[in-house]
Amino acid sequence: MPELTIKNLHVSIEDNPILRGLDLKVHQGEVHAIMGPNGTGKSTLANTIMGHPNYEVTEGDILIDGESVLEMAADERSRAGIFLAFQYPVSIPGVTVANFLRTALNSRRRHADPPQEDISVLDFRKLLKSKMDMLEMEYSFGGRYLNEGFSGGEKKRTEVLQLAVLEPAFAILDETDSGLDIDAIRIVSEGVNTLKGPNMGVMVITHYQRILNYIQPDFVHVMYDGRIVESGGHDLALLLENEGYDWVREKYGQPLEA
Numbered sequence: 001m002p003e004l005t006i007k008n009l010h011v012s013i014e015d016n017p018i019l020r021g022l023d024l025k026v027h028q029g030e031v032h033a034i035m036g037p038n039g040t041g042k043s044t045l046a047n048t049i050m051g052h053p054n055y056e057v058t059e060g061d062i063l064i065d066g067e068s069v070l071e072m073a074a075d076e077r078s079r080a081g082i083f084l085a086f087q088y089p090v091s092i093p094g095v096t097v098a099n100f101l102r103t104a105l106n107s108r109r110r111h112a113d114p115p116q117e118d119i120s121v122l123d124f125r126k127l128l129k130s131k132m133d134m135l136e137m138e139y140s141f142g143g144r145y146l147n148e149g150f151s152g153g154e155k156k157r158t159e160v161l162q163l164a165v166l167e168p169a170f171a172i173l174d175e176t177d178s179g180l181d182i183d184a185i186r187i188v189s190e191g192v193n194t195l196k197g198p199n200m201g202v203m204v205i206t207h208y209q210r211i212l213n214y215i216q217p218d219f220v221h222v223m224y225d226g227r228i229v230e231s232g233g234h235d236l237a238l239l240l241e242n243e244g245y246d247w248v249r250e251k252y253g254q255p256l257e258a
Helices: 042-050 074-080 097-110 121-134 139-143 152-166 182-195 234-243 246-252
Strands: 003-013 016-027 031-035 056-064 082-085 092-096 170-174 201-205 219-224 227-232
Touching (some): 016 042, 016 201, 016 227, 031 042, 042 056, 042 074, 042 170, 042 201, 074 082, 092 097, 097 121, 097 139, 097 152, 121 152, 139 152, 152 182, 170 182, 219 234, 219 246, 227 246
Parallel strands (some): 031 201
Antiparallel strands (some): 003 056
């Protein structure tokens, strides 16, 4: 079964170490929740997997099906099957949601093995409408400029629509619940639940257990001081919800200075 493997990952930002030997495996078809207090490296992990240039890997490796992605640019990692839903999606005035998605999809098709022809406007319109039907989104959404004037919930639903169109092997949701009310969290989670399945592994990065009421994880991991220090099932997320992270700090000590 295809897997995303993170081995002994050490990452620094401007010579300040953030990740300090992190190990994780995510298989397609699995949902992993990554939890932990602020500043422990959760978003650093997400951005490093995606290839953000500000994050320097000083030791370790990131592999898809045994092949390292460290020398790949972010667009190459995307075509290799990695998708990152941003905590704070940016707006792109003048570019409609539909045009953005068709361009992204055609880029993947051109670099497929073997390469595929660009999807026609007509076929893409059918595809987009089918994905919008699946996610219960209005068709008019596709004609709006990407994230411009969108509410927090609309931005996150757009990320889920991207996920539906691109169908990556591994999806990383970086605090998708950030800034959303309960109704928006439920709507976004239902979209993710519709899409998850045997051909996609999901990594949900979150502070809080509430989104995990809707996206049920197979595994829950606690990050602290740049490492995964605890792993378990959904009960671990409930423990964190009830008791917070004080017991983690007591068990593993104060974080090292960056």
